[in-house]
Amino acid sequence: METLQKISRMPLGLTLPAFAILLAVFGIPIVLLFLTSLNAPAFSLVNYQAFLRQPANVRVLFQTIEVSAVATAICVIIGYPTAYLITTASTRVRTALLVLVVIPYLTSLLVRTYAWIVILGDRGLINNLLINLGLISSPLPLIYNRMAVYIGMVHIMLPVMILPLVSVMLGIDKSLVAAARSMGARPLAAFWRVFFPLSLPGVRSGSVLVFVLCLGFYITPTALGGLRDALLSTFIAAQVSSSFNMARTAAAAFILLGIAAVMLSLIGLDLSGTQGRAAQPVQKLWWSWLPSFGTLFLYLNELTAPYRAKRWTTKLYQAGTDRRWPMTIGTLFVVLVMFYLLFPSLVVIVMSFSNGTFLEFPPSALSLRWYRSFFGDPSWTGAAWTSVQIGLAVAILSTIVGTLAAYGLSRTFPRLRSFLTMLILTPITFPSIVVGIAAYLGLLNLGLIGTKSGIILTHSVGAVGYVVVIVSATLANFDQRLEQAATSMRAGPVQTFTRVTLPLIRPGVIGGALFAFIHSFDEVVKTSLVSGLSIRTLPLKMWEDIRHEIDPTIAAVASLLVLLPVLWLIAIYVTWWRSRPRALRALPDSGA
Known part of the structure; x- marks a missing residue:
């Protein structure tokens, strides 16, 4: 308990697990990778x-x-x-x-x-x-x-x-x-x-x-x-x-x-x-930068001022113009954009129910043939179960580490918080192939290439950043006076966090966990570099089949993956609205 109280007085201590993973898997390897590109210790640009x-x-x-x-x-x-x-x-x-x-x-x-x-x-x-x-x-x-x-x-x-x-x-x-x-x-x-x-x-x-x-x-x-x-x-x-x-x-x-x-x-x-x-x-209009025409334009602008004033008075009391055409064009444009975004996924879902040897749209006959092919093939179900296991592990690890880091960063100085947050988000902003190569070098030194632990750590490098962003956004609207009130009523740091803070930020924590799971479940590039030949996740299995042969079973798998974001949004909606009364009920109990 004394250790927890000391950590609570040093908010930056809560960020240590996040930075430990970041440095071991990405930070130190990326520096070594840069030195390798310079042929260190010779240091040349060859x-x-x-x-x-x-x-x-x-x-x-x-x-x-x-x-x-x-x-x-x-x-x-x-x-x-x-x-x-x-x-x-x-x-x-x-x-x-x-x-x-x-x-x-x-x-x-x-x-x-x-x-x-x-x-x-x-x-x-x-x-x-x-x-x-x-x-x-x-x-x-x-x-x-x-x-x-x-x-x-x-x-x-x-x-x-x-x-x-x-x-x-x-x-x-x-x-x-x-x-x-x-x-x-x-x-x-x-x-x-x-x-x-x-x-x-x-x-x-x-x-x-x-x-x-x-x-x-x-x-x-x-x-x-x-x-x-x-x-x-x-x-x-x-x-x-x-x-x-x-x-x-x-x-x-x-x-x-x-x-x-x-x-x-x-x-x-x-x-x-x-x-x-x-x-x-x-x-400043673009032509006012031209020295030869700037003065002339200002002079003409002054000459037309009375005309514009008269025109403004006339237009002021006119009936509004017909806006039906702009509204119709705007509505049509938005519909086309939404069609462009959603139609490809809908095509895959419809084609997944085809009974033919090849995919066709619309299907000549409806069948669950390719779904049975997916659930009956051990290579597909094994890859899916591996992805689920890795995704759950990444979600748990990233949520715990990312929530602690976000909580600690919210208690630090603004400038230091911005700098440390930028460091945590670095793996998200870097190209995925660069992060994958750095993670390969880091896991190679740790002896974790081709292991589930290595893949979990690699995915967690990016997933922690997503959790930090989402939980930090939730903490930005959190009233710290509630914690001070609980502390004044002799509540310890752990009790204050579990009884007051956590119920109020629970939607952000669950949202970060779900986002971390989806981030891990969809990862291909970094997984292909660090998995070796012994572990095959569902995205890797799909990617191999897409490159070598278009197996209609992929359509069934793809249609199932389309449901993930829908379930994600439903979970966020339910969590967000149900957490409000729970949090309110938790406040009176926090002083007990």
């Missing part, structure tokens, strides 16, 4: 020079940047109007649309990639439909090209762009736009001069997040792209599987990491800036 001297490597490097930038731009073009229309909807419609965005975000990346293989393949949905309609005589090359890569990557990253935008847009004071309208600004002018500058922090944060994640994409480009569409992560994975030259592989990994770091430093530095500062650079 590995980087060898990489850049090969034209094929440089082409893959620039191709990675190009694909990531284009995918990010498409996500901005589609995601911004979608987020804007979601924020302008009523509360119930907005909630429903956000749920529809979150469901594909939480759905397995492997399942969504497999869905596009089923849709775009030579015997896929689109080609079969066009052939049956007599529009084409042979399948179109819709897959294994750059366009298929963009379709798959944008589909996976679009929720990552929409959610930060919605979060920022909901915080914008709508009365500012109304004030601009009341002063004679047209709707479009009020949007560009007021609303859009205030939403730029969401655009920047979403763009940086999408771009960095796209840099580390491995599954989707490999499954949907051709040989000419390989990205740097694919190149690194090929090096690991063929000739594991640690120095060359480390150099390629840190080049990929360097691109992400440069992007974060260039665009991500002002992510914490206020909305007012974000609006200042945009308030």
